[in-house]
Amino acid sequence: MQVAMIGLGRMGMNMARRLLKDGHEVVVWNRSPDKVAAMVSEGAIGAQSIEEAVHKLTGPRVIWSMLPAGNVTKHALKEILDALEPDDLVIEGGNSYWKDDQENAKPFVEKGCGYIDAGVSGGVWGLKIGYCTMVGGKDRYVRRAKPIFDSLAPPRGWKHVGPVGAGHFVKMVHNGIEYAMMEAIGEGFDLMRNGPFEHLDLGGIADLWGQGSVVRCWLLELLVLAYERDPDLSSIRGYVDDSGEGRWTVLNSVEYGVSAPVLAQSLFKRFESRQEDVYSNKVLAALRNEFGGHAVKKG
Amino acid sequence: MQVAMIGLGRMGMNMARRLLKDGHEVVVWNRSPDKVAAMVSEGAIGAQSIEEAVHKLTGPRVIWSMLPAGNVTKHALKEILDALEPDDLVIEGGNSYWKDDQENAKPFVEKGCGYIDAGVSGGVWGLKIGYCTMVGGKDRYVRRAKPIFDSLAPPRGWKHVGPVGAGHFVKMVHNGIEYAMMEAIGEGFDLMRNGPFEHLDLGGIADLWGQGSVVRCWLLELLVLAYERDPDLSSIRGYVDDSGEGRWTVLNSVEYGVSAPVLAQSLFKRFESRQEDVYSNKVLAALRNEFGGHAVKKG
Amino acid sequence: MQVAMIGLGRMGMNMARRLLKDGHEVVVWNRSPDKVAAMVSEGAIGAQSIEEAVHKLTGPRVIWSMLPAGNVTKHALKEILDALEPDDLVIEGGNSYWKDDQENAKPFVEKGCGYIDAGVSGGVWGLKIGYCTMVGGKDRYVRRAKPIFDSLAPPRGWKHVGPVGAGHFVKMVHNGIEYAMMEAIGEGFDLMRNGPFEHLDLGGIADLWGQGSVVRCWLLELLVLAYERDPDLSSIRGYVDDSGEGRWTVLNSVEYGVSAPVLAQSLFKRFESRQEDVYSNKVLAALRNEFGGHAVKKG
């Protein structure tokens, strides 16, 4: 079927490729035109504006927005809305906060258009393996977009989980869990690295645990690759970014009264990983100096 | 090859079965004789004592001890030691603390025998899938036991990770990670259960995440089964046991100066899950009553 | 000076008493009139409506609002605003979220009135000891209200900390720290209660630590009183409420990228203390049953 892909970042471009591979007619737009040209050379139809991308489709249209969450997505959705006609459908596939979806959907509904939020997981591996996709919205629109989800996801790999917002909510929780699973693995490998046995083959252990152990998971498979690249991770600094989803998961835990200590701790540890000097630790060093006369390290 | 399996609990019995299936000659002993009889009916050779089990093997012998960690294992190892001859080999496959292995190995080494510690993961699924096995000990003994490890483990599923103790150390860390991965999943599903969207299909989401998502793992596959059994987990109390490995992981983190906040928190949350009333919380309720006049709930 | 106290809850009534004791002329209003009558018998001037309370003052007026945070405060502020004249001053002394203050202040500023937010700590002991008061707002209004703050607070016990919102922000952080200090004490006393030494005199130790130790603090003094009341806290359930400030502290930590693991953990532990069965723990019990065949406790 026809679909427009708005945004050709790491995710959007590969998703367009999977759609092309399955025979869909894909109109693409991106802020920097070189990526549009690249996709045109792979069989996509290029557009020079969001409006043009929409108008190159025949109604009822399906537009997939795949842009950075927040203001960029908000403005693009406004442009899309202006170009749409009633009964057209927008799928917001970026990492929007589910509460924003509930707001963003309103003018689409008022104009008689459909709004779907799709949380997409899979990273750079999605092109090959398919994208695990969590879908929120109304049944009739989800049914319409089914061929697209079928192409993007691996078998059994997409699901209509609830009304508008539910897709990104479930994806948000997915990422919260992801942070804590990564932290769990990180702490365990730290203990193996710095514990009583020297020179453990950490990459080999990551691979071993993939074979029948209780903790076998895809993250360990990736860790095997990372250790192959750099057996002591000596070229990598422990600087860990976080995206909105991890933060929103903790905010929602507090808001809904759900105890989520390891999700929160995993987020906070990332905050600290990026700070030259953690201010709370400076307070502690200052206090120890005051009561115990313990020398402080100079800043 | 010939091997004696000492202990026919949930793990030992299924391991004996996998060995029999691969054509090994398996002598079995268990404290309660009915399990010995059961295994004899499946092709094993029964023994009425540890000593008899050892003597039914031709040297150099291989004895696999698969008993509860601590004193039970310690006493069995002593009986095995007494029955062994130089160059025989014992494999301690229970959940021993790696420091105990280092102690327990000494008299075997003094007698000229081999000692291997094997950390075994896989639970009730190991019979079918194979047991992920982490092996510590000397090369020559590990080489000798190779046919046994090959039969017990899935392909690529066992590894010689280091000297005596290293096998159980790596298994210990595995379990520490397991606790925290489970806790991460638990917290995420708690938020989906009690968050803004009612009636999310949690079993379906667990299955969905198995298809191409970043968090795909075996634990989620098991959660699908759990939700099939009981869609709201309403028949299950949140009472969570812990075994030694989770505790030792935290003890070792402290001992080796490794920060392991989510491993520790996952352990502590299990402690609390088993307490009728957490005493620290009583202290808090008492304090709030004193400074704020906040009414306390009566015990 | 003249002041109206709107709201005679646990805090408001005692604050009115401290103001009367210092010779201020205090007009009081409360939703249930019996408390108004009680304060009139102690020398206050009663009012039957917020409007009447305001009008019983001579301008420029000072109105202290001391009501539950959220909608109750919002509606009362609206009534106060309607009754005020330019240059009058409202002091919001309840536990409002500092972001709400920034919103609530706007119509007052538009009408030419003053708005101060005052975070007040001290609980039931404030009547005797005085209330530690954190004040946000414009200099000229803070100067005008100085006699009131002087009467309410102990010596050196109030401070103008910043613009509108800063008072409640600093009070919010105070409460976040309070949660974690309480949790720290709770955990320590739990270990003394359930550790290796039986029958430690916990109340006596709380008192001992008040004399020259590094952890000496008012909370330990209160704990002495609690243990005098009930030496084993056996009549008290470990059910611990939380108010908005603890939650907002964690939300703000996430929002501003500040690592606050013990503040967050202290909040989450309170959540769990109030739950019959923690859902995340049910997920763990279910998983252990699936992979290890570990029996679950029935719900």
Add this chain to the structure above:
Amino acid sequence: MQVAMIGLGRMGMNMARRLLKDGHEVVVWNRSPDKVAAMVSEGAIGAQSIEEAVHKLTGPRVIWSMLPAGNVTKHALKEILDALEPDDLVIEGGNSYWKDDQENAKPFVEKGCGYIDAGVSGGVWGLKIGYCTMVGGKDRYVRRAKPIFDSLAPPRGWKHVGPVGAGHFVKMVHNGIEYAMMEAIGEGFDLMRNGPFEHLDLGGIADLWGQGSVVRCWLLELLVLAYERDPDLSSIRGYVDDSGEGRWTVLNSVEYGVSAPVLAQSLFKRFESRQEDVYSNKVLAALRNEFGGHAVKKG
């Protein structure tokens, strides 16, 4: 009364001074003789060996050992034991692990001597304020040492809390709580430093909270001093040491099944404060690179 002080570090020297001030006859020994000379000039009796220090006392003797915990204390105790006669008394006042006390006491008991363990808090302020002292041992020996404890501690500031080991156990828990109270304060001040309101007067707020707030405590008084010294703590690095007690508290929590998440987290945060690059964070950065193509910072 007569007493020997073995060890004149930061704590031991000031304790000797408090004893001298109260009229006790104090024999002192230290590894480096300059400190002995200093104390002799203040009225103490110098000794050139532990044996000499013991022998300068008339029986029944009281020897206070105030040395670094671990091997130094162990060896000194052995020397003291050799020099003692039956019914003499040793007081181990260093930061020994309570389990070590239980071992160390045995040969003293066998020789008919007394053994007391005394946990001492107060830091550099103890000289002036007195040392909060937690005492473990037998009644008759504690009674004998009463004049010494009376001189060292502030009023009501020492207590016989239980048998041998209990003194250091209670002190250990004290330090565990201290870590977490410090962390709570540190996190709160971090949020005030990096939150929405710039230029908050943090030293002033620490002082304010000392006047009638729920969190008033000695640590906040010290923080006032620290901010006076350096208003932005800009000269202080967030490098925080930990001593044995904090670690033992967490080990004991695990051992006795007591949930202590904020005590543990406070310890782990100190570990991280001293690491150039936290290995677990390197694992996370590596994983994010593998699945998301997120660039890593080079080490």
